[in-house]
Amino acid sequence: MTEPAPTQPAPTRLWGGRFSGGPSQALAALSVSVQFDWRLAPYDLLASKAHARVLHGAGLLTDEELERMLGALDSLADDVRAGTFRPTLEDEDVHTALERGLLERLGALGGKLRAGRSRNDQVATDLRLYLRDAARQLVSRIAELETALTGLATTYSTVPAPGMTHLQHAQPVLFAHQLLAHVHPLARDVDRLQDWDERAAWSPLGAGALAGSSLPLDPEAVAKELGFAGAVRNSIDAVSDRDFVAEFLFCTALLGVHLSRLGEEVCLWATSEFGWVRLDDAFSTGSSIMPQKKNPDIAELARGKAGRFIGHLTGVLTMLKGLPLAYDRDMQEDKEPVFDAVEQLLLLLPALSGMVSTLTVDTERLERTTPTGHALATDVAEWLVRRGTAFRDAHEISGAFVAWCDARGLELWEVDDADFAAIDPRLSPEVREVLTVSGALESRSAVGGTSPGRVAEQLSALVALAHEHAAWATRP
Template sequence: MTKLWGGRFAGGPAEALEMLNASITFDMRLAPYDLLASRAHARVLHRAGLLDDAELDKMLTALTELGEAVASGGFEVSIADEDVHTALERGLVERLGPLGGKLRAGRSRNDQIATDLRLYCRDHARGLAADLIDLIDALVAQAGAHVDAPVPGMTHLQHAQPVTFGHQLLAHVQPLLRDLERLRDWDRRAAVSPLGSGALAGSSLPLDPAAVAAELGFDSCAANSMDGVADRDFAAELLFVAATVGIHLSRLGEEVVLWSSSEFGWIELDDAYATGSSIMPQKKNPDIAELARGKSGRLVGNLTALLVTLKSLPLTYNKDLQEDKEPVFDSLDNLALLLPAVTGMIRTMKVNTDVMADSAPRGFSLATEIADWLVRRGVPFRDAHEVTGAVVAHCGKLGIELDEISDSDLAGISEHLTPQVREVLSVEGALAGRTTPGSTGPTAVRSQLAVVGTALAEWRVWADTKVVPL
C-alpha cells in the first residue's frame, strides 16, 4: 500500500476513483521542489529532536539520491502513486525503510503542495522575466535602428499623424515593462511559505516554520495555517500576469500581421520565422504572430478556469485544488515556447523604410500640423480645427495631398493660411516638432531608448537573481 491515507480503509480504491483522483501524471514536475522542502523539513525535525544526527544524515543522503534518480528518469512512478508526494515518500521508504516514514511528521500533503507550487511559480517567474527582457531587447534594437524612420501613426486603423517607427516599437516595450513590474510585485506576495501549516491547524510538534521559510528562500511563513493551505491567490495572480503578457503579445502579433501584409508592406519576416502554404508557393505566412494572438485566448482561459475553481470554495483544502496546477503549468509552458519565437521574429524582421516613408503623409496625416500652426499664431483651436477641416475637404475634392494645395487656394479658405504654413507640411518637420517627453520626435525617442536601456540592465539583475535554492 503506497497511499498516504490508507489506515482506516479495508480495501483499495476503485479503478475509476484511482484514475480520477491521481495527479501523478502532471505533478511530478514538482518533484525537485518537493525534495527541496523535504530536506528543509528534515532539518527542522532534527532541531526539534525528532531525528538524531545519524538519522538526519541518512535522510538527507537518501533525498539527494532520490532526486538524482528522478532527474535521470531512473525513478519510475505509476497511477498507484497518486501524486508526487506519495511517489517520493515511497522512494524514500524504499531507500531507508521505516526511517523514511518519519519525514511525514508535522506536515501534510496540504501544506506540501501549497509550498511546492509556490516554489515552482517563483522559480519559473524569473524565467518568464528573462524571456520578456529578451523580447524587449529585440524591440529596443529595432527601435534604435529606426529612431527617425517615418511611418503613418493610426487611430481606428486610419492614418492619423506621422510617427517614427522607433516610437511605435517602443510603444510595445512599455506594456512589457509593466509586466515585469507585475512579476516583481507578485513575487513579493508569493514569498510566503505555507510549510508548517499542516493539514489546516499547524502542528503540536516543536517545529520552526520561519526557519523553513528562510531556508526555502521565502520572506516569511504563513500568518494563518488555514489560509496557508487554502490560499491560491498567488497562482491566480501569476496567471493574470501571464494572461496580460498574452494580451500584449497578441497586440504586437496583430500589428506584425498587418505590417507584413501586401497592403502595408512595412516589414518582411525572415524565412526562419515564417511559414509557407501547401498549395500557394508564393505565400510567406506570419504564423508566429498569429499564434501570439491565438495563445492569448488560452492564457486568458487558464486564468478563468482557476478563478472559477476557487470561487466559493470553503476553507481549507478541498480536492478541487488539484485543478490549480495544470493551468499554471500550461500558461508558463506556452509562454516559454512563444516568447523566444516572437523575439526571434522581431529581431530578424527587415524593415522597409522607403515604403513606410512614402505612406507616412498619406491620408492627410499632416492636417493636425496646420491646426497647431494656426494656434501658434493666435487662432483659437476651435477655429483652427474648422479651417483645417476645410483645407482637407478641398484637397479631397481635388484628389491632392495637403502639401500640393496652391497658395491661392489656401488664402481663399482662410486669411490666416499664409504661404508660411508650408513650413509644417512635411513629415520631417512634423516629427522634428514633437520634442516633449514621450512624444514621437527622434530626440524624444532617443531619450526613451536611454531610459529603457537603463531599466533593462536593472531588470536583468533581478531576473538572474536565484530565489529558490535548488
C-alpha cells in the first residue's frame, strides 16, 4: 500500500494543555506514526461512528448533534477514500489527523467526540478491526493456493513420483500425494487464523486510557456495532494486550514457513537435475547475461520472505516482553510488522497460486525415475514379513539385496530369477510381485497412505475444504 504524502501542516494536537510549548523537532520526528498508521483511518472512522451513537445514548450528544456528527464522519470517510483528505506533517498519528478533519467540518462540535475515549483504546480497537479484515483477505488468498495445488493434483492424479527423505529416493508415492502434503499445512494455517479471529473478536473501546470512563457509556453496544463478540472485561488488559498482534504474526510466520517449503520444492523440481516441472513463462524470469535461464523467482521469494515474517514475530515479542501495564509508547512498534506481513503475503500468495496452477509436469521423467535408487527395497522387506520373517531380519535381507545390486550396477527388478536364492534363501522369484511401482502404490491403502484410492479421498476432502475457506473469508 502506498502511503499518502503529508500536505499542509496543521496545529491539531490531542494533548498539550499542561505544556507551555510544543514538542521539540527531534521528539516530534521520533513520535510521528501517521506515515504508517494512516491505513487504520477507515477503521478509526467506523469506531468513531459507533462511539458517537454511544455518546448520544448517554445523553452527551443531542439528536441534531448526532446527525451532524455522523454526517461529518461519513463525509470525512469519503474524502479519505478519495484521497482528498490526507495527513499533514503536523499530524502525530491517524487519530490526530482525523480529529483535525472533523474539527474542520464541525468546529467545536467535533471536539465532543473525544469524550470517554483515549488513543489507547482507539488504536487497540482499530488494529483489531484491521487485522480481522486482513485475516479474511489472507484466507481468501490461501484458499486460491489450495485450489491451485488441488487442481494440479487432479490433473496429475495417477502420476507416480519418487518419494524422498533426506533428499534421497525413499519410496514411490503419487505426485498428487506430494502436492497435497502442501495443502494440509495451508489448511492448518487457515484453521489457526479462524481460531485467532475468535480470540481477537473483543472490543477494547470504552477502556479509555486504562481505567474505563465515569461517563455512562455502553462498551457492549459499541462492540456489537463493530462486529465484535463483546467488550474486553478488564480495562487495563484492553489497552495493554497485544497478544492478538503477536499471535497474528505467529500465524503469518508459520504460513511463511509453509510457503517457503513449497517454494524450495518447486526450485528443486524445476532444476535440470530433477526436471520434474517446467515453469510457465509468465511466472518465471530470465537472466541479464545468460539467455537460456528460466528462474523460479516466485518460489525463491517465498523462501526469502519467510525470514522477514519470522523477524516481525521476533521483534514484536521482544518489544512486549518487559513492558509494564498498561499502555507504553513502545507499542507504537507493533503496527509496521503486521502491516508489512499482511502486505507481503497479499503480494506473495497470488503469485504462488499463479505459478502452481501453470506448472507443467514431466510425467514421463517422473514415471521413469520413481523406482530408481532402490526405492522398492522397503516393499521387499514387507513382502518377507508377510511370509513370516521378522522385520529385523527382513531389513537385513533387503539391505543385502540392495548391496548386491549396487555392486553390479543393477536395479532390484533387473535381477535374474536364478540369483535371488544366491542373495538369500528366503528370496524367490515371487518377490517380483512387489517390484513394481503400481503394486507399491496400491499396497499403501491405510488411512493417510499414497494408494490411488486414499489419495482420491484426500483430494476430494481438500477441494471441499478450500471452498469452505473461501466462503469463510467473505463472512463479516
